[in-house]
Every structure is written in structure tokens, then in C-alpha cells.
Amino acid sequence: MSRYTKEDIIRRVREDDIEFIRMQFTDIFGQLKNVAITASQIEKAVNNEIMIDGSSIEGFVRINESDQYLHPDLDTFALLPWRPQSGKVARLICDVYNPDGTPFAGDPRGVLKRALARAAKQGYAFNVGPEMEFFLFQTDEAGRPTTRTGDEAGYFDLGPLDRGESTRREICLALEQMGFEIEASHHEVAAGQHEIDFKYTDALTAADNIMTFKLAVKTLAQKNGLHATFMPKPVFGINGSGMHTNMSLFKDGKNAFADPQDGRGLSRDAYAFIAGLLSHVRGMAAVTNPLVNSYKRLVPGYEAPCYLAWSASNRSALIRIPAARGQATRVELRCPDPSCNPYLNMAVCLAAGLDGIEKGMTPPAEITENIFSMSAADREARGIQSLPGTLRDAVECLRADDGICAALGEHVLSQYVEGKLKEWDAYRTHVSRWEIDRYLVLY
Numbered sequence: 001m002s003r004y005t006k007e008d009i010i011r012r013v014r015e016d017d018i019e020f021i022r023m024q025f026t027d028i029f030g031q032l033k034n035v036a037i038t039a040s041q042i043e044k045a046v047n048n049e050i051m052i053d054g055s056s057i058e059g060f061v062r063i064n065e066s067d068q069y070l071h072p073d074l075d076t077f078a079l080l081p082w083r084p085q086s087g088k089v090a091r092l093i094c095d096v097y098n099p100d101g102t103p104f105a106g107d108p109r110g111v112l113k114r115a116l117a118r119a120a121k122q123g124y125a126f127n128v129g130p131e132m133e134f135f136l137f138q139t140d141e142a143g144r145p146t147t148r149t150g151d152e153a154g155y156f157d158l159g160p161l162d163r164g165e166s167t168r169r170e171i172c173l174a175l176e177q178m179g180f181e182i183e184a185s186h187h188e189v190a191a192g193q194h195e196i197d198f199k200y201t202d203a204l205t206a207a208d209n210i211m212t213f214k215l216a217v218k219t220l221a222q223k224n225g226l227h228a229t230f231m232p233k234p235v236f237g238i239n240g241s242g243m244h245t246n247m248s249l250f251k252d253g254k255n256a257f258a259d260p261q262d263g264r265g266l267s268r269d270a271y272a273f274i275a276g277l278l279s280h281v282r283g284m285a286a287v288t289n290p291l292v293n294s295y296k297r298l299v300p301g302y303e304a305p306c307y308l309a310w311s312a313s314n315r316s317a318l319i320r321i322p323a324a325r326g327q328a329t330r331v332e333l334r335c336p337d338p339s340c341n342p343y344l345n346m347a348v349c350l351a352a353g354l355d356g357i358e359k360g361m362t363p364p365a366e367i368t369e370n371i372f373s374m375s376a377a378d379r380e381a382r383g384i385q386s387l388p389g390t391l392r393d394a395v396e397c398l399r400a401d402d403g404i405c406a407a408l409g410e411h412v413l414s415q416y417v418e419g420k421l422k423e424w425d426a427y428r429t430h431v432s433r434w435e436i437d438r439y440l441v442l443y
């Protein structure tokens with residue numbers, strides 16, 4: 001059931017001193033895009049008549065078939081609290097459609113909707129709660145971002161004079177005004193690193209929320225003279241930023257992962273979902289960890305996962321089952337990072353888990369020891385595989401995984417692979433500082 005009708009939106013715009021409406025959507029590489037319309041165009045907008053030129057959007061369409069239409073999801077109507085309060089700015093998150101009225105295959109939100117429809121056919125609703133980590137860095141005299149933090153705080157620390165703390169507070173308050181339920185916010189392990197967690201919702205809302213979250217964090221950081229980044233590993237030698245993805249399936253309003261009869265309180269669906277994730281996670285990595293830089297986070301020693309294992313307790317495992325049971329029973333996948341496209345991330349996670357359920361998969365034995373302290377031989381003896389080590393490997397794994405390719409659909413897959421291989425090539429051929437320092441004198 002929709003919360004708002006077209007008439008509600010038109011009335012709000014007229015009565016609430018709203019001057020601009022931003023029609024937002026996301027490209028396949030996870031960049032938020034928008035076209036701003038003035039209040040006079042709101043009727044056109046709610047009637048799906050706002051047109052964009054898709055050929056200018058990366059990964060969208062060719063120049064000869066470029067007209068596309070934005071269909072706003074009326075329930076996403078919200079004011080942007082950081083914009084002027086007289087002559088306000090609202091936003092609507094949109095689906096992208098072809099001129100013939102069919103959903104555009106390259107719209108990531110559409111990819112997630114397709115995955116959710118597959119789950120719904122089997123009676124499942126998919127809920128997601130992300131844990132968003134990010135860095136706040138100082139800017140230089142010209143306002144350009146640096147990787148300096150001016151902060152020496154660590155996990156859960158507080159500091160009355162820390163600008164990070166007041167920026168975090170502003171972010172939380174702004175998001176609450178936009179309807180988020182913020183569950184926790186804290187300083188993370190690394191200097192300058194923060195985490196804000198918001199309550200789980202249906203996956204589509206969660207993905208929309210992640211896009212809104214990133215915009216709010218970046219905007220409010222900038223207002224405070226800081227630079228916020230969701231880059232997975234901005235500083236060598238300290239923790240990177242993850243986007244641990246907590247997932248559950250609900251059936252008839254009940255958590256389908258919970259089973260009080262089981263020793264761990266987990267249902268067969270939960271075990272099969274875990275098994276599905278483990279069997280596809282290498283193929284998913286190019287989506288969950290989309291940047292060259294993502295693979296610099298996925299190394300031992302920084303609380304980020306590298307090995308394919310699951311555990312009900314152990315944070316060194318890729319998949320963890322947090323302690324909560326009953327309606328809060330969930331599976332936490334720890335590899336995704338916040339640079340991923342959240343719509344595609346959730347679509348591939350769901351596709352992998354459902355595949356596990358559809359095929360009745362069982363996961364390997366739980367690993368309760370610290371995997372980081374096992375030798376390579378130990379891991380091999382126990383059949384513990386690794387995540388791909390580079391973006392290039394990840395793209396190969398994606399191409400080899402038919403289930404994940406199908407979940408993305410042909411259009412997104414081909415555009416995505418092409419874009420990622422270009423990115424890899426640009427990196428591969430670049431001569432870095434590390435190489436100069438290492439080789440210039442020695443050879």
C-alpha cells in the first residue's frame with residue numbers, strides 16, 4: 001500500500017513552500033543522479049512525464065535510443081533538511097522507464113525489484129539492515145580533500161571537541177527528519193572513521209536509504225569543512241570501511257530464518273541461504289566490492305573478511321550470525337563495502353540466498369576459530385576458499401557465475417563488466433609511487 005497519492009504530493013508541494021523537486025535515480029556504478037524541476041512541473045512529474053537523456057548516463061543507453069522517463073516512487077517523497085527552509089527542496093526517488101512504458105533493463109532499482117519479485121513468488125519478503133562505515137577527513141586551504149583526520153579517537157571513543165562528533169550528530173538529526181530510524185552511531189576503530197546504523201527495512205527502502213545516507217553524509221561533512229568518503233580503504237595500514245549487510249527473509253510476517261528448535265536457533269531456510277551466499281560470493285564480489293581499491297580492504301588484519309566461512313560468533317568469518325534471535329534473526333555478510341551500488345548489492349545477495357533455498361543447499365561446517373591465525377595449509381585442508389584478490393579476478397568470477405549474471409540481467413552485466421575492465425586496465429597500466437620507491441634505485 002502506498003503512503004502517498006499523486007494528489008497528496010501535489011498538495012504538499014503547493015502548501016509547504018516547496019520550490020524545487022529533485023527527481024533522483026542511480027546509475028549502474030552506484031552514482032546518484034538527479035534532475036531538479038520547479039514546483040510548477042509537479043503534476044507532470046507525478047504523471048511520469050519527466051524525460052531524461054539516458055545516453056549521458058554511464059552504463060545506460062546508446063545515443064540513438066536515449067529518451068527515458070522517470071517514474072517517481074511517491075512513497076520516497078521527502079524534504080532535504082540541509083537545503084533552504086524557505087523555498088524548500090524535496091526529492092523523489094524514481095524508476096527509469098523506456099518510452100514504450102516498459103521498465104528500463106539498465107536501471108539498478110529495477111534489477112532489485114526483479115529479484116524481490118522472484119522472492120515474493122515464493123512467499124518471501126527480504127529485509128536488510130546495513131552498517132555504514134566512512135571516514136571524515138580534513139580539507140586543505142583550497143578546500144580539497146586530504147587523508148588527514150585531525151582525530152586520534154578509536155572504537156566507541158568520544159571527544160567533546162572532535163568535529164567528527166558534531167558532524168555525526170548533524171547527520172543523524174537530518175536523517176531522522178527524513179524518516180530514518182537511527183539505531184546507533186559511533187566512532188569506528190580507525191582514526192577519523194565513523195559508523196552510523198539505521199533500522200532494517202524492506203530491501204528496496206534500505207537501498208534507497210543508503211543512497212540518501214551517502215548524500216547526507218557528504219553534504220553535511222562539507223558544510224562542516226570536512227570531506228566524507230565511502231572509499232573502502234583510503235589509508236594504508238589502518239582499517240578500511242565496510243558495509244556489513246544484515247539480511248533476513250520474512251514469510252507471512254514471521255522471520256523465516258528463526259527456528260527455536262534448532263541448536264543455533266536457525267531454520268533450514270537460514271542454513272540454505274548461508275550456503276547459497278557462500279557458493280556465489282566469489283561471483284558477487286565485483287558487485288559487493290566494485291573498486292580496484294575494494295580489494296585492498298579485503299586483506300587479513302583489519303577486521304575485513306578474506307576467507308569463505310560462516311560462524312555464529314566469529315568476526316573473522318565472511319558470514320556471521322549476530323546473537324539476536326526471534327524476529328531479529330539475521331545473516332550478516334561482511335564483505336560488501338560502501339562504494340557498491342546498494343541496489344545491485346542487495347539483488348545479488350538475494351539471488352544467491354534464494355538459489356541456496358531453491359536447491360536445498362547445506363553450508364559447510366561452521367568455523368569457530370580465528371581464520372586469520374590459520375596457516376594457508378590449514379585453510380586448504382579445511383576447504384576454506386578465499387575471496388577474489390583483485391577487481392580483475394572478481395570480474396572473471398562474475399562472468400563464470402550464471403546465477404549472478406542472470407540476477408543482473410544482460411544489459412547491466414555487459415555494461416558493468418565493460419566499465420570494470422576499463423577501470424582495471426587504467427589501474428594496471430599506471431606506474432605507482434610504490435613501484436618507484438621499490439624499484440627505481442634497486443634496478
Ligand code: GLU
Pocket residue numbers: 133239240241242243297302303304305315334
Ligand atoms: N571496518 C571493518 C571492515 O572493514 C569492520 C569493523 C567492524 O567489525 O565493525 O569491515
Ligand code: MG
Pocket residue numbers: 131133188195
Ligand atoms: Mg563497524
